[in-house]
Amino acid sequence: MLANEIFEQLKAEFGEAVIEYNDKQPADSYVVVSANGLFEICHRLRDKDDFLFDYLMSLSGMDLGENVGVVYHLYSMKHKHKLVLKVAVPKSDPKVPTVETIWRTADWHEREAFDLIGVHFEGHHNLIRILCPYDWEGHPLCKDYETPEFYHGMKVSY
């Protein structure tokens, strides 16, 4: 099934929560959804027989300046089709519902996005840092991140 057909079906079902469909990119087209409806949409994408997106390829956090975004790359093992979902939330309140109960693999991806970008995944069972040390400060992949001078008495910069 093509991405625009999936978009039509999702739009028909969820209405406002599905915001736009973009295929003007040179490469991948994507669907933008709102954070509120994300969990239901993901659930439907996995379970509906026409979609069957049972394989979450990747989950990436993005620093979009004003907002932070999360990008979901989905794949269906049965139908062999793909979909890119995007969601953006304001940086002041970066709350996105978790999808770890839908795809268990999202557990560590979400922890990584929290660690590096600072997206807060609501409902995640164990949202702690994964790559940086547990006492690290800041979210390193943010564009405005400033490297600390010292960590545990060790100089950070060269």
Add this chain to the structure above:
Amino acid sequence: MSEKKRLDLEYSQLESDRMRINVGPQHPSTHGVLRLEVEIEGEIVTEVVPHLGYLHRSFEKHCEKMTYPQIIPYIDRIDYIAAMNNEWPYVMAMEKLMGIQIPEKVEFIRVIMAELNRIANHQIAVATFGLDAGAFTPFLFFFRDREYIIWILEKMSGARLLYNYFRIGGLAGDVYPGFKEDCLNIVKQVRKTNAEVMDLLIYNRIFIQRTANVGILPADVAINYACSGPVLRGSGVKYDLRKDETYSIYNRFDFDIPVGTGEVGTLGDCWDRNMVRVNEMEQSCRIIEQAIAQMPDEGDVQSAIPKRIKPPVGEVYMRAENPKGDLGFYIVSNGTDKPERVKARGTSFVNLSVIPEISKGYMFADLILILGSIDIVLGEVDR
């Protein structure tokens, strides 16, 4: 109440004190600097909590600061065991983003290089898996062969481990004279050693006892955890990007996808995952032979690309079948010569996340084997 149920109940009341031990970051068989916090009851593992990040080298930060060609050396260092395979999805993604057509000969060389490196990777994987089981000698047999493969890769690229050979729109250099003969000799040698190791390790009775019925990963769990590569195929799922999402020229070659069969134990156990790797070496050998036969002698190894690589605004997610699974790169371009964001979907990172799920209830010694059968490389886990 049946006898078995009664015994189970009695056993559950007989719980002893549990002990938490730290496996790693310095431990002989964590394959690097992984730390597992393990809770054991006697010898039985009751909980595993992986702690990552001991090799977090800020890859994604570097990508945002580097120009597109400069990123390739950093990509080598993600999965440093299979650096050639690593570069491939990245250069493919860039070529897709910029709409570059690459010469046919380049595709052939890329296939041969990637398959050679796949063999080298699987050799390390099987060798270290044997090492985890206590067999030391197969490790050295495999490393002896790996050295011959490394020599070819070195002659092609100039480096032994981290090649920086695939470039956007082509390759760093052409093949050297005598390349085809070398490859065919390697294929022979790999087959010979595989036959030797089959006797010494794979069908060794102790080895089968250790690995069969251990760490069983059912197919649905594997898909839900987005496992890929031999880990997924070991569970019997015929999923290989080279066939399912054919990229490059893989549709021109005749090869099989080995999957786990549960030959000596249950489908999806450690032995199956390991066996998939051994069989994949044979399939890679077949691909190399066919590619050598079909490869054109003449042709460019670099297509015409602008000197300053500036892809248009856009984004692309490209993945390729790495020896460990599918490695994906999500590249967001903002129109300048540096990317807005590059996210690497580390195969090992995803595959490792299944460890807490499948290692519960097995012995502590099995945990080491389960970890070994997943074949992680910490550079890719932590990036």
Add this chain to the structure above:
Amino acid sequence: MENVNFIYDLLGKNFIAIILVISLPLMFVLVYALAAILAELKVSAWIQERLGPMRTGPWGILQPIAEVVKLIQKEDITPDKANKPLYNLAPFIIFTGAYAAFAVIPFSEYFVPAGINLGLFYVFAVGSISAIGLVMGGWASNNKYSLMGAMRSVAQLISYEIPAAMAILSIVVLASTMNMQEINKLQSGWFWNWFIFGGPGSITKIWVIPFTIGLSLIYFISSLAETNRVPFDIPEGESELVAGFHTEYSGMKFAMFFFAEYANMFIVAAILATIFLGGWNSPFDTFMQGPIWGAFWFISKAFSVVFVQIWLRWTLPRFRVDQLMYVGWKVLLPISFVCFLAVSLFVMLK
């Protein structure tokens, strides 16, 4: 029966002679351990298409000496939270256990340090001392890996003593003596008089030969487990337990563990050589038979067994702890009972 000891014959049974008799095995242990360490390094290298140590003396033959010189200089660390008396005592106990067993090993027709009548019984009694040392060292180190290693190794030692003891008991029944020197003397003559081939006797012994060969294999397998060698090296299984019970030991104390391991290897090999392979007897009747040749035959037989142990170590993977118990209790023990029964029947009918 009088046991001949050439030192007592030459010097009389005085103080100096006793010291000499005591120190000869000790010197032998030290020299042998060096040789065995070198053999382990070299044999493993040859199996793996390598060269092994090459840069310490010609062909690396001084490597073990360099290692001893280095280990003497290493700092001796006692962990802060360790139980210090036990921690310091453990290596000595293990080494004592290994060394004490040498007292009854008949090196030659004319040399056995102490020819006591309960020789085999004594070896078994003394061999169990090392289990105490292991658990002491493992527990006192205050390290979880050490503790696990110690627990595993004690469980392993105890369970494998039984099949080993059954194997030896069968030979005791066959030889009707526990004196190792006597057992040797019974096996004189051609190699078919060895106990691995049913011991001395007429052609009617032919049906017992499979059982005695089986007994020797059972003893060999159990001895691998008792000395913590591959495939039974789970107490120090490097890929799981870092270094097992001696994780926290360094310097000379670690060297004592190291030496004791190799000494233990020799003891089990010596017992195997003595009770199954004719000890110091020449395989060819009177050819090359005599006191000096006796020592040669004994040591070369024992070394062959040690070589097989090394060979196995670099070939096989490791068992898991429950599989180890399974092999010990459910495979080796019943088979050893059957063999014991067959041998007893043979002795009754003889």
Add this chain to the structure above:
Amino acid sequence: MGLLNKLDDPYEGGGIVLGKIEDLLNWGRSKSDWYLHFGLACCAIEFMAMNASHFDFMRFGTIPRASPRQADFIMVTGTVTFKMADRIKILYEQMSEPKYVISVGSCSNCGGPYWEHGYHVLKGVDRIIPVDVYIPGCPPRPEAFQEGMMLLQEKISHQAIFNKRKKLEAELEK
């Protein structure tokens, strides 16, 4: 007492006896080096190749030990991150004296390719533990490992055990 002084004088001349003993002890330490079985990153793979049949690190008399207590030197093979740096310090402190450190590869020498933007990379392991030999390369070739090992052996074999101050002064005068 002239002869005795010549033989064994801690204050004048090296002393023949002490000098010979020192040589023997240094020989033992330099020829028998057990390394900590420990790999960090890319260089560890090259180090595995170094241990394998083609290059055979064991020719130098090295044996891998998994426990830091029994190791003589530690090879820091790869990128040291801040999360790992604390552990490396602990590992180094757990090793028994005399202990040595070989820093392998650009990353552990100076941060390597991660020197500029690596917010989580320690720029050189010598900021936390003393390093005896640096092996350059990214990753170093096995030949470089061999060279580094020989340099370490040479360094050990010239170490002063007795008359430390005197030798130090003599070196300073040079």
